[in-house]
Amino acid sequence: MSTDDYLVDPLRDPEVRGHAKTLRRSLGWGDLERVDPLFLETATEIWTVRGKKPFKLETVSDNQLPGDSGLTTYDGTRIVVKIPRRIRHRAFMGDGYARYTIAHELGHSTLHLDKLMQGAALPRRQAGNATSLWIPKFKSAEHQAMVFGAGFLINDETARRLASPEEVSVQAGVSLQAARIYFEQVQEELERPAASKRVQRIADEVRAALAPKTASPAPSFLSEPCSCCGQQTLFPVGHKFMCAACDTVYDRFQDGDQVQ
Template identity: 55%
Template sequence: MSDEDYRDVPRKNSEVRALAARVRSFFGVADAEHVDVLDCASRSEIWTVKGVKPLRLDTVSDDKMAGNAGLTSYDGRTIVIQISRRIRHDAFLGDGYARNTTAHELGHAVMHFEKLSAGAVMARRTSRNVTPKWISAYESAEHHARVFAPAFLINDAVARTLSSVDEISVRFGVSRQSAEIYFDQIQSEKDRAASADYVRRVADEVISSMSPKQSPLTFMSDCCSVCGQQTVFPVGHKFMCRTCDTIYDRFQDGDLAE
């Protein structure tokens, strides 16, 4: 199995973003506009799809990372995230790529514990991972993590008020590539919602056009014997006054109601 990418449980982008939101809540940053990703990665535990697991963040010298920006593995007891010294330094200064790399590895920890516990090492290449053609995007562990990272770093409610990729990138301290991924997904959701509204509106119009038209209410020429108004109309085999709601068993032609 290639360590560039792994085939994992199929997940929609919306499902991945929901997992990111849950982890934000676990770390107590659900409503935060700016997430301190290093602080989160330095916690002793993390929520995963397989329950809460021990977590450790290690900073490794750049030369020992061998072309990797980040690595996530499992030592039999603890999920271990490794980032290079340069990535940690840059993330501390707010660099989007470095912050994104750290969140990317948190995504592997959250979603891919089964693979990690089986010995897989999730590596984020500095030159970008290559996904084999036989792995679909929704099954790709790397795709999952790429979607997870911006969803974890971006406050969804605030982001939906912004109108461009650059605004999102600057506002939340994420790489432009991650901002593009997030922005495209939000736009797709808006387009689907607009399309669904249009279909519902057309369906309602069709149903309305097919519904039988109600005939206007026709009143009899005689007046109601109770209220004296000329508002008596037939209801099946009976008669009713619309003004006072009196109901008659019969109403003879030319006679007042009894």
């Protein structure tokens, strides 16, 4: 019995994409501009977050998955990704949605083995999967698989040179929706260092404004008394002298002169 979504171990989007890149590299596809997920039909095992595990990508009749574009299960000995014949044909023809569907199910295979071994069946609904409001994105099996699918199919170095999600979609052969999600996430990560610097600068300015002011050093008084108040509180101010006690200001006098 399958459901639309499951609560799984928390993963941030960059961590999910990192796992997708690890799977690409384990398959020898790390530097490929465009990958063909149907090559996995010959694979007998794949890398997962729990190590390498037996795997099968299986095409089934459309009648077996009438409302789903893909389904990932565990049959007791291996991870099985099933896709209906219509999706395989579309993926063979280069259709972005179909290619992304296979990569999406690979996300479940790679990330959610524990849940699969507990008996969960993880489908991709043709009408779109519904996620309960109590499942946050970073703990949602469907959200993680969605991020994984784009990370698996898209070459980061190439995509970051492109100017729009539409270009990413065409170049990587993914759905426009997947390309938009990927493009927005990568742009946010690229802008984060600059935002952090701005926040740090503002914090430094606030700390400087709130810091206690350092008291000015006490002036050094001359030995002569003030002729106005008689106190020995005269100190130099530029070319003049000032009395700290009565604020009287005197012109600078010549050597040997006394304050009058």
